[in-house]
Amino acid sequence: MEVLNFLKALYRRKFLLIIIPVITIIITFFLVRNLPNQYVSKSRISTGITDASQQVPGLDIMQESAIGQEFGNLTQLILQKQTLDQVSYLIIIHDLTSKRPFRPDSKLLAQYSKAQRQQMVTEYTALHQAHESLVPSDPGRTKLWDVLKSMNYDDGSLRGKLRADRVANSDFIDLSFESENPEYSAFVANTLATEFIDNYQDIVKNNRARTSDWLSKLLAEKLNAWKAKMDVLKNYKIQNHILKLDEQAKALYGQIADYESRRQVVEKDILGLTASLQSINNKFEPRDRKYLEGTMTRINEDILDSKAALRKLQDEYIRNDFDNALQARIDSVKRAIEKQILAGTDKYIFNPLTAKTQLVAQKLQLEVDLEMAQNSVVSVARELDRLNNKLYMLVPHEANIQSYETDLDVASREYLDILNRWNEFNMEKESSSKIRQVETALPGTILPSKKMLLIILSGIISLFFCVLIIFILFLLDHSVRDDQELANKSEAPVLGKINQVRGAGIDLRAIWTDNDNNGKLLKKQLRALRFEIENELAGKNILAITSLEESEGKTFVAVNLAYAWAMTNKKVLLIDGHFGHPSITGNAKPASFIEDVFTGKAGVLTAEKGVTILGNRGGDSSLMELTSLGDLSHKIRELAAAFDIIIIDTASLEDMDKAKEWIRFAEKTLAVFETGNVLAETDLHQVQYLKQQQQLIGWVLNKA
Known part of the structure; x- marks a missing residue:
């Protein structure tokens, strides 16, 4: 519904919508x-960024x-x-020195003499050589800026006509410029x-110099x-006498493991020797052991010195990490002890142990071996303590090292990283600048005319703004435009609608006798309205016609309904x-007035077929x-008994008290609403009053 109403607003x-776009197009x-x-x-310029032939070997490939x-x-x-300032300087220098300038002199430039122009050429040249930018706030160069601006040679004017675009995914950048002069565009x-390449090379050179100094430092x-x-x-x-800590620790671990193995072997031998001695001792009777101990005293004293020498050699052997040279001396002493044992048994041992001579020799030999093993355990344990202490001393050194x-x-990696960057930088530094111009611009080709496009766009844009403004007004417009909207907002039926009748006056006879299209439509609408009202009256014959505001057409409706009946x-x-x-009274000039009939000053009205008008003299x-x-x-x-239908044209509901007086005597009330008016909240209260009186039969939408 809203869309349909908006389309109607556009149609109205x-x-x-036609005139404004047409005027815009003409202008x-x-x-x-x-x-x-x-x-x-x-x-066109080549950058060398994606050109493999210009890449330095060994450098990483750039990501997309x-x-x-x-x-x-x-x-x-x-x-x-x-x-762009560099380009501006060269353009204005060309115009000031060439016989064929790109553009005619502006009003400002035309004021300067030849000498002043030459001075400006000198100043522009100095700016170009110094690569300085020109700003309007520089008090000493305001004249130079104003000349550039007047000729549209300043950086802002150039940037508006200039394009710098990469060609697809290639290595090239196209520089295009549009102007009214083909030579100017090419220049x-x-x-x-050229200026960009020179400027870029200067930037790269300065950056490389700064980077080189920084990397070197x-x-x-x-x-x-x-x-x-x-x-x-x-x-x-050096201070802690450490050569190679890992190898030293490894050697100590090896020695400790070796000594541990030897200690386990010796302890196992001690157990075996002890068990063997116990077994031999158990084979001697008590009196045999007594005799043996008495006779062996001298033998043990002779062997004691040899045992002491053997212990000394064993200690030295263990301390020297089981030196093979000492092992030969130990074996020699052991053989000497064996000879002493054999010699002792042959010299001193007779009865009653002659039969056990071999056991005695074994016993003596086992005792010597047991004593050697026990001494070895002590020496090995002492050496293990020494090695462990030496190993423990290496632990704090290990942490510090x-x-x-x-x-x-960390320092080595940092140094190597900087060194690698230094080498890469030197490789790039040796290569020449990769940016170069590969295609020279020729005098510009003419572009298709945009005049027709501008004209069409102006019409479209103006039409768009007209529609937009109408749409905004439509959103802000709360007026009632059709019967359905009126019925929905007032919650009262619309019995009919009457089109707007144009003209200075109302000629009822012409309306009902002319056969033009407007007359036919109005008659059709009045007949339909008459039919709907008769149905609503249901035998009653007093109808009051009112409206929410003045000038909504209630008098027009009342007169036409009277003539229709x-x-x-x-x-x-x-x-x-x-x-x-009293507009009806003023137009019809009736003979009878309300003031006379209702007060008895005049006689009773005669009811005749047709329309009888009862006027009023006006006033407050x-x-x-x-x-x-x-x-x-x-x-x-x-009057109701004398006439078939009484139609009362009351005051509008704006003058509620006077309207109520007539509505009080009416049997039904018909409200007239003019298309385009707003149904405000106060109006709805007045409509609600008529509904409460159970008199409102509906609306007539006037000027539809």
Whole structure:
């Protein structure tokens, strides 16, 4: 529904939607018809970013995102003010020195003499050589800026006609410039490429110089830091007599494991020797052991010195990490002890142990071996303690050395990283600048005319804004435009609608006798309204016609309804009840007036077929002020009995008190609403009052 209403709003303003775009198109045509043709020139530069033939071997390949960022940086450098200022200087120098300037002199430039122009050439040349930018705030160069601005040679004017775009995913950037002069377009495109390349090479050169100094300084610092860490580690090893800590610890672990193995072997031998001695002792009787101990005393004393020498050799053997040379001496002493044992048994042992001579020799030999094993255990344990103490002493050194070595490793990696960057930088530094101009701009080719496009766009844009404004007004417009909307907002039925009748006056006879289209439509609408009202009256014959505001057409509706009923051969009484504005009385000039009939000054009205009009003399009066309530009721009942239908044109509901007086005596009430008016909240309260009186039969939508 809203869309349909908006389309209706557009239709009501159709002439506005046609006239404004047409006027806009005409104005645009006269504005653009003298516009000069435009010419575009294009130069091309190669960046070397994605060109494999210009890449330095050994360097990493750039990712696509990094490549896009690099091209973005280059295009911004091309369009920056410093680069465009250089082009501006060369353009204005050309116009000041050439016989064929690109553009005619501006009003400002035409004021300067030849000498002043030459001075400006000198100043522009100095700015160009110094690569300085020109700003309007510089008090000493305001004149130079104003000249550039007047000729549209400033950086802002150039940037508006200039484009710098990468060609697809290639290695090239196209520089295109559009102007009214083909030579000027080519000059700007070529000059911009040259100035950008020169400017970029200067930037790269300066950046490389700063980077080289910084890398050299940083490389020296990292090298000195690495050497300092190395000196700290070297001094610590010298002070603590450490050659190779890992190898020393490994050797100590090996010695300790070897001694542990030997101790386990010796302890196992002690157990075996002890068990063997116990077994031999158990074979001697007590008196045999007594005799044996007595006879062996001298033998043991002879062997004691040999045992002492053997213990000494064993200790020395263990301390010297089981030296083979000492092992031979130990074996020699052992053989000497064996001889002493054998010699002792042959010399001293006789009865009663002659049969056990071999057991005695074994016993003596086992005792010697047991004593040697026990002595070996003690020596091995002592040596193990010494080795463990030596190993424990290496632990704090290990922690300190690891810390020093970690610092040294970090310093070494930092130095190597900077060294690698230094080498890569030198490789790039040796290569020449990769950016160069590969295509020179030629005098520009003419562009298709945009005049027709501008004219069409002006019409479309103006039409769009017209529709937009109408749409905004539609959203802000709360007026009622059709019968359905009126019924929905008021919650009362719409019995009919009447189209607007144009003209200075109302000629009822012409309306009902003419056969033109407007007359036919109005008659059709009045007949339909008459039919709906008769159905609502349901035998009653007093109808009050009112409206929410003045000038909504209630009088027009009342008069036309009266004439419509008269056309059915009925006796119709039309009462002009609007004392404040008696328009019916003024137009019809009736012979009878309310003030006379209702007060008894005049006789009873004669009811005849057709329309009888009862006027009023106007003024600030009301119905209830004419006579008593009973007399009014009596007079109205007499009139209702005499006439078939009584139509009362009351005051509007704005003058609620006067309207209520007539509505009180009416049997039904018909409200007139003019299309386009707003149904406000106060109006709804008045409509609600009529509903409460159970008199409102519905609406008539006037001027639909």
